[in-house]
Amino acid sequence: MEHKRILVVVAHPDDETLGCGATLRRFTSEGSEARVLVLSEGLTARDPDAPSETRKELQDNCRRACERLGAPGPVLCGLPDNRLDTVPLLALVQTVEAQVEAFDPQLILTHHIGDLNLDHALTHRAVLTATRPMSGRGVAELWAFETPSSTEWAFGTAQPFTPNVFVDVAQTLDDKLAAMSCYDTEAREYPHPRSARALRARAESWGSVSGLEAAEAFMLVRRLLGQSKG
Ligand SMILES: [Zn+2]
Incomplete structure (x- = not known):
């Protein structure tokens, strides 16, 4: 499978690593170009007054993790953490749309709609809206990943995560764990x-x-087979 450009859209710094880090590293080592878009600043709602050094440190951690996964230079939007519901959905959609237009990805990886974390579910909604198929444009594939300590903790309150895409990550699982240690x-x-x-x-x-041996799992949300753009 070949994806020339992959866009990862997540709510918080570290979701990219938790959700699809090993897959990302595998695809980038195979020649794909990847960009990570992080919508919120990632500080917990419990610590909304965290000093600016903490924010900067988290951003630096994210940059190092993405570099480790072969996707240097993440786009960090800095929207309010655990309060993405206070941002108009339109603003989230437009943020994603801008990246989709600029980067023109064939594959987008994002959160599962049924995650316990509201930011994750909203991120999924924003991606779905930003990539709604229209004439003349279309992201070929959209996959949703699970995010440990959010997807499985919804406990039947939302759509379950039922993956149907599995990526062999035996060679890159260690890279994911190394990125996580950032x-x-x-x-x-x-x-x-x-x-x-x-x-x-x-x-x-x-x-x-x-x-x-080892796999990351995804739900195929949508696949468009249009004419090849070459
Ligand atoms: Zn998250």
Whole structure:
């Protein structure tokens, strides 16, 4: 499968690594160009008055993680964290649209609509709206990923994550874990879903579903087979 340009749209710094880090590293090592768009600043609602050094540190962590995944120079929008619902959906849509127009991706990876975290669900909505198929343009594929400690914690309150795309990440799982370690402040001990051990176990579990050593799983949201643009 070949995607020349891949756009990853996430709500918070670290979601790109948690959700699709190993897949991203695999595709970029195979020659794809990738860009990461992070909508919110990523500080928790519990600490809305975090000093500017904390914000800068988190942005630096994100830059280092994206570099590790072969997608340097993430676009950090800095919208309010855990309060994306206070931003008009139109503003989110326009932010995504601008990147889609500028980067012209064939594949977009984003959050699952059923995540417990509202920012994640809104991000999915914004991507869906920003890429609605219209004559003369169209993103070929849209995949949704799970985000450990959000997707599985919705506990039946929303659409379940039922993946039908599996990417072999046996060669790049370590890169994902290394990228995750760029976010020192977010590191957790097992059995937290974001701990290195739990992330490895999850990849192995999806691997066992799909006959692979290790896999990341996605839901295919939409696929358009138009004329090749060459
Ligand atoms: Zn998030």
